[in-house]
Amino acid sequence: MTTAEILKKVRKIEIKTKGLSSHIFSGEYHSAFKGRGMSFSEVREYSPGDDVRTIDWNVTARFSTPFVKVFEEERELTVMLLVDVSGSSLFGTAQLNKREMITEICAVLAFSATTNNDKVGVIFFSDKVEQYIPPKKGKSHILRIIRELITMQPVQNRGTDIRCCLEFLNNVMRKRAITFLISDFISEEYEYPLKMAARRHDLVGMQVYDRMDMELPDAGLLQVQDSETGASRWIDSTHPATRISYTAGFKKQQQYNTETFLRAGAQLLSVRTDQDYIKTLQGFFRARI
Structure with missing residues (x-):
């Protein structure tokens, strides 16, 4: 992919996802994710109905009339995107493959965060951490993230190891962050680091999968290749036995993912590549308000 093609693709994704974040998700995002607490803003004259516990006695004594302290929510938050760039993320049979849908979802979340003046960081992972972009503000930073989402290719490692990504997160992010783990979740066990991450951060998993991840097409004799190995x-x-076994493997992994997130006290969303991820995100934001 040439530089011109990359820039064109970045611009296309920016136009689509920035519009979604501004017109659809901005209010929901702000309401769904609360600030870290209340900080002192100013003092003003007492009005009937104000809580007497907020009276500033020093100012009141100075002006011989009651004044109260006004507090406001500390809004600045940090959003971390944990993004699966393994070989299986490139698979898809719908209009968007898994990586393309993941890219759009990440862009919507990033623009929603930056609209609310929050920092955004990214951890790209396969069966190792491929790249870490520290949290930062600004449009140019978001465009860099989108560019990396489009071009990121694992050098050698194409498997999926969610454990290594979560362990890296737990080591580099000491302060609480809103964390989205976005993957197809075709991974070995990751329960312990997920529990550790969910204790420290507001963690949400989002599974992006394709219809053919769950069922084989009835197409006769096929030569298939594992995109990760x-x-x-x-x-x-x-x-029939082949088709049943294939679907059973998908359901077994789904059950593990669901139960693991439940035990960790974290939420797991799910969207298929031929479905509307916008509705999934809207439902998630509104449920948290």
Whole structure:
């Protein structure tokens, strides 16, 4: 992909997702994620109905009339995007493949965060941490993130290891952050680091999967290749036992993911590549208000 093609793609995603974040998600995002607490803003004259516990006695004594302290919510937050860039993220049979949908979701979340003056950081991972972009504010920073989302390719490691990503997060992020873990969740066990991360951060998982992750097409004899290991084999996609086994493997992984997030006290969302991720995000934001 040439530089011109990358910039064109970045611009296209910016136009689409920035509009969504401004017109659809801005209010929901602000309401869904609260600030870290209340900080002193100013003092003003007492009005009937004000809580007497907020009276500033020093100012009141100085002016011989009651004044109260006004507090406001500390809004500045940090949003961390944990993004799966493994080989399986490039798979898709709908209009968008998994990586393309993940890119759009991340862009919407990033623009929503920056509209509220929050910092955004990213951890790209496969079966190792591929790249870490520390949290920062600003449009140019968000555009850099989108560019990396489009171009990121694991050098050698194409598997998925959610454990290594969460362990890295737990080491580098000491302060509480809103954390979105976005993956197809085709991974080995990751329960312990997820629990540790969920205790420290406001953690939300978002599974992006394709219809063919859950069921084989009835297309006869097929040569298939594992996009993460590179192993290939022939399968008879019309054979009932093959189709049942394939779907059972997907359901088993789904059950593990669901139960693991539940035990960690974290929320797991799910969206298929042929579904509308906007509705999924809207439902999530509104449920938290």
